[in-house]
Amino acid sequence: MKTNILLYGVLGYTGNLFLERALERSLPIVLGAREKELSEVAQRLGLDHRVFEICDTQSIAACLSDIRAVVNLASISYGVNRFLIDACIQTGTHYVDLAAECSDMIQVLTHHDAALARGVMLMPG
Template sequence: MTIKNTIKEKVLVYGVLGFTGNLFLEYALDKNIPIILGARDDSVRQKSSEYGMEYRIFEIKDTKSIIPHLADVKAVVNLANISYSVNKYLIDACIETKTHYVDLASEYPDMIEICHLHDKALANGVMLMPGVGFNLAPSDIAGLIASELLPNATKLSLGFATFGNASRGTINSVLRLAAETGYSRISGKLVASNPASVKHSFFVEDKEYVLINNPIMGDTITSFMSTNIPDITSYAYYPWILVQFMKGRMDWLRKFLINHTHWFFSDRPNRERTKDSAQLNLG
């Protein structure tokens, strides 16, 4: 692929065929921004025709093949639910072509890998910004506000609860990382922490929610950057079966569900039945 116009002024939004991508097209599309719709599937052609926008089709499988697609792109917004082991090719292509990069990654392993690329990206004048999705942004903002109200706080407990349906991509990510060891932050240091090993009560509108620690989330990175509070633990609400997976139980079932999410879970959850709640406890 050859792009004649090398002025970097466009924004490539990759992963527009998924659940989050469709939300973007429905609610966040700005016709005043020169947006390119990106995907690995030919069906993006129909989306581009529907919205009257440019499109590009490519897979994220190696850096070299991605580079030509970014010649005129100023920033990439990656909405695809892909692990860092795959995303790294797109990120490397962005650094090499001096293209800013944004994605939804909220899990600790993905975020720490991207943080390791900070100096390299900065040297090329590139911004790398993971964690812009709903999983981290609200709790990070809430933590910052609370730390400004209580500047002497030394402990931050973040609770995140989602009730209702979730997209297939979200479920796949949760299943993939459910049994992984994560991190809490103690005395400013990252300390290994097993998931579902600690419970904590949060109160929202006089109702108690008992959540379990979810150390795989990236709050221990982002909230520490935002607040500089030395002790940070992230908690979440999960159904019983997911808690069992997080404790290392029924791993055969977890792996079976990962390989067959397309059988059991819709890629278009019913948004009317889904509501989110985030609350923190700081002291």
């Protein structure tokens, strides 16, 4: 059963703030990023982590087997976050984007029908 929440982009300012609140609430979190520095942060906090290439849907999907929802906190454009979205739809993982620009948020909606068919929630903004 998928129970964990993957926080992608916790090395940035917004991501760090979100991480602090998630830790205060003892949420079942896993850290995610493309930077290898993430392993130092995860080790210091005693948390599981996943480092993966953000432009490879299959690489991302392989990291989501126990993830119930992804919270994207990284300021990456739709051209890039679509791989994260596609992996979420493929694996039946919910997706929340708290960092995208308005135009990127609108692009997330182009995946609505595919997400709905898989029972996946996409929540931009």
